[in-house]
Amino acid sequence: MAKSRFWFQAHWLIGITVGVLLALMGFTGAMMSFQDPILAALNADARTVEAKGDRLAMPALYERAQTEAQRMGAIVRTVTVPGATDGAVRVLFLTGPSETVRYLNPYTGDWLNGGARGEKFFEIVEEVHRGLITDRLAGEYVGRRVVDIAAILLVAMVATGLYLRWPRRTTNWRAWFVIDRKLRGRGFLYSMHAVIGTYVLPLLLLSALTGLYFAYAWYGDILKKLAGVPPVAEEQMKGKALVAPDIEKVWVSFEQATGSQALGDVAVRFPKKDEEPLRIQYLLADSPHATALNTIKIDPSDSQILSHEKYAEKQTGARLLASMLSIHKGGYFGLVGTIALMLSSLALPLFMITGWMMYLDRRKVEERARKRQAASAATA
CATH class of the missing domain: 3.10.450 (Nuclear Transport Factor 2; Chain: A,)
Structure with missing residues (x-):
């Protein structure tokens, strides 16, 4: 009993301290699940060119990018040539901590108008997701460290949550996977909280553990060694x-x-x-x-x-590491995987809301019990 109370307190403490942060990470992560197809749809007209003649070679494209960078007071970070013959070349410029994306016609060498509609929005969403936007505001990585710690605590929350919701009869599948609609109040909230948690538990673990790959170099180095990837x-x-x-x-x-x-x-x-x-x-x-x-x-x-x-x-391990971002976002597993990871991310705000509702209800019950005890003591 004491052990269960300890794990309950640990789960509760993590939930009320970083629950809002985890909910924000989940919500922003879900927003980015279909970022690429959304941006492609928004900019379909500006990212498509007429395939006429031969495309300029990379040296010529880089020369045009460098000329534009000097005009902007920026540096060229990435030049991406699409496989599709009617696709525009994407050039990423860096100006301090800021990024600017421009699109180039690979046949004429002319800069295209537009093509980056919506990218600034998703850039801010990503900054919130990765570092609470502190990089943009102060040029520091404090927010990223906070988010990284929250990812570790998410693993702890999943582990403690699994322990607490373990039913007395493990073969009772309804206790694991069916919300008890007959319950009311805190009982119903707990059933919904626990059952949905069962469904998304492996997905949340996947999100947290793959996210840590980008957060800590030592964690990535361990995975690379296990996968046999030498940093030659x-x-x-x-x-x-x-x-x-x-x-x-x-x-x-x-x-x-x-x-x-x-x-x-x-x-x-x-x-x-x-x-x-x-x-x-x-x-x-x-x-x-x-x-x-x-x-x-x-x-x-x-x-x-x-x-x-x-x-x-x-090798298999090295392939997985090379696809880590895609695994983190679910795209590695196709459309179904992307949708599943998006829904599991959206479950984090739900857990925060139901967790706080149960916590506040519990406080009310405890407060009423204390008042009754005080009243009984006064009349005794």
Whole structure:
């Protein structure tokens, strides 16, 4: 009995201290579940170009991006060439902590108007989800650390919740999966809280544990070691200062590495700090899914390839790590997975509301009991 009370107190304490924060994380996470298709639909007209002639090669596209960056007082972070022949090139610029997205016609080299409708909104949603928007307000990572700790506490809340709702008869499936509609008040709230928790428990664990991969380097390093992913490229970059890459030579190295393969999307991510390699991620035209990414890491100082990670050659663990963001959002499991992760995220606000309702109701009951005891003591 004492043990159950301890776990109840632990579950309750986590719920009333970080419940609102977890609800906010869940709500914003659910909002981003269909971010990509929503943005594609909003900007369908601006992100589509007429496929006429040959597309400009990456060096020419980068040159135009660099010219625009100088005009904006920004730096080029990523240039993404879509696999679709009628798709516009996406260029991500960095101006301090801020990001700006522009779209480029790969056939004419002209900058397109629009194409980023809704991106600022989702950028703010992501900042709230990852760091309570403190990065934008103060340029600090305090909010991210708070969110990271909340993710750890979510794991603890799931564990304590499972312990508390374990029925006396484990084979009674109705106790696990059916809300008792005959109950009223706190009893009904508990039944709904517990049963819905049973359904989303593995999904919430998945969200929390995959989210921690992006939060703590040591956690990611452990998973990489377990998956047998050596940080070869990063080790070779130690002690090297940031230099402007020779995009002509970089692209020659990339084309030699990929040969005559039919490619899908190709994204070049340029380094922005010392000891950081240039990364080129690409999909094959026949890739099994959108996260089957191949990654080439290049030393920007001499344009030599440091590593070439091919998705098809990776072990299962390494494939999962390469798709971690997609797993976190549910897209790795297709449309059903995305919807399931979205619904589990929306369950967090529900848990906060029902948890607080049960807590306040319990306080009222305890307060009435104390008053009755006081009245009985006064009349005795």
